[in-house]
Amino acid sequence: AQSVTQLDSQVPVFEEAPVELRCNYSSSVSVYLFWYVQYPNQGLQLLLKYLSGSTLVKGINGFEAEFNKSQTSFHLRKPSVHISDTAEYFCAVNSNFGNEKLTFGTGTRLTIIP
């Protein structure tokens, strides 16, 4: 079984400040990791994904995440946030053994303060 923990349900950040959204996972097998963003009343959009290779993954909108196997973490970062980054962010995991079922965390609501 696999699970995802997003430690912060809400994160307020001033505009142009850096942000880190935390994600830890649990799995007995090797995994693929994902970050999705959800704007109000919309579906989910993929920000970035880790499948293999370099542990630092760059995504859209200036976001990046680092896979840390020893700490079972996949934290999302952005060096300078904008008002338009206000949204809900979900970390997700699935196994890379052919199981395509995504397990999501409970989400982190990022609020940008002008």
Place this chain on the structure above:
Amino acid sequence: EAEVAQSPRYKITEKSQAVAFWCDPISGHATLYWYRQILGQGPELLVQFQDESVVDDSQLPKDRFSAERLKGVDSTLKIQPAELGDSAMYLCASSSPQSVDEQFFGPGTRLTVL
């Protein structure tokens, strides 16, 4: 740009009524997923199709929920009878055989049961 289509976007119904949601995946995507997202939580997989066959419906409440994908293209999710606890966002996603690790989400149907 190809997108996953869902309708309706919003649905209000009274408890004990029947409701149905429709999803049209991206053309060529063989795998289709239905998720339920309760307010404040991450999406939870209800059912997964590979072409017209159900791959995983372990989390689908089969006493009231049903899903079909008769021709392996579009899909319908039905709830009969609806209960107050069914109020949620219902998300459809699809993935291609060439990139099963990435799921593309539709805008969702927000269901309110009164």
